[in-house]
Amino acid sequence: MTTMAEETAVRENGATGSTGVRGREAQATGAPAREPESVRESESRASRESDIRRHELAAFLRHRREHLTPEQVGLPRGRRRRTPGLRREEVAHLSAVGVTWYTWLEQARDIQVSVQVLDALARTLMLDPNERAHLFQLAGAVDPTPASRCPTITPALLQTLEQLEPLPACIQNSRYDVLAYNRTYGRLLCDLDEVPAEDRNCMVLITTNEQWRSSIVMLDESIRLMAAKFRASMAGHLADPAWKMLLKRLRAESEEFREVWERHEVVGSRSKTKFFDNQYVGRLTLVHTDLWLGPAEGPRMVTYAPADEESRERLEKLHAIAVERG
Secondary structure: OOOHHHHHHHHHHHHHOHHHHHHHHHHHHOOOOOOOHHHHHHHHHHHHHHHHHHHHHHHHHHHHHHOOOHHHHOOOOOOOOOOOOOOHHHHHHHHOOOHHHHHHHHOOOOOOOOHHHHHHHHHHOOOOHHHHHHHHHHOOOOOOOOOOOOOOOOHHHHHHHHHOOOOOEEEEOOOOEEEEEOHHHHOOOOOHHHOOHHHOEHHHHHHHOHHHHHOEOOHHHHHHHHHHHHHHHHOOOOOOHHHHHHHHHHHHHOHHHHHHHOOOOOOOOOOEEEEEEEOOOEEEEEEEEEEEOOOOOOOEEEEEEEOOHHHHHHHHHHHHHHHHOO
16 A cells, blocks of 8 residues: 555656656666667768768769860860760779779769879869869868868968068968968978979978978978977877878888988977078078967968078068069
8 A cells, every 4th residue: 555645756756757767677678778869860860961962972073074075184085985074984094093983983872982082083173172172071071282272371361471571481280281471481492383282391392392401401400300390290180181191191202201200209389590591592590480370289370580680681682582583
């Protein structure tokens, strides 16, 4: 026999605690607990979004392929061509991927696409910067090349770079990609305008570009310190495809880099006096300063101020040369 209070407690528990009761009963009987509805809905939504992105990617690739002529990519047209634009096998061949794999990609199959393949497709299909960014976004991947249109590079920052002249100045990210620069910086270490955008990375230049290397007075020490700073910055980007591709490239192309990388040295950013042998005006003694544009290890403005009067005068001459040569 139950009391009135016990009956009231039972009714209240039955009305407000039914979920908990079912959970305990499931545990007692060994039956699996029901998956929360929100989790299933989230997974279903993610699956739908992934499916939509794959179909958008497939449509985008087909459209670009069909609107490129064989002549644009250096292929003969031939007499029996019926396909508008390029054939699938032609795109696959030019991008160094399998024909079946590329066909699956245009069919919106659920397959993984590496950033290396996306980069090759972007080049083959002659995508402009906006189209390239769209391709990587649809594939859910990070573009490994420095962005030619970076949100950090505002018109105001470009104006600031110009106003700093004759001081050399540029904007870099923590991966050493040079995102923007003024005319004096463009002539400081090499003719930077002649360097392809994908190679405008200070680590790549200091290990592979002979003109850049010959302009740095203490080359070995500079490579060692840059590699140590690169390692410190990379700790927060170990899974980032762009960082991994850059590291792979540096290790493959430079024995010097491989040697210093194996030392596992780590240093932070700091101001420092640097010495350059410029091909136009001779020795420059400059004070390097990083001006951070956001959180630490993000984009920064790099400036070089003259450490003495002679360097100041030579910077003015270098700036005049840069302006004259455009």
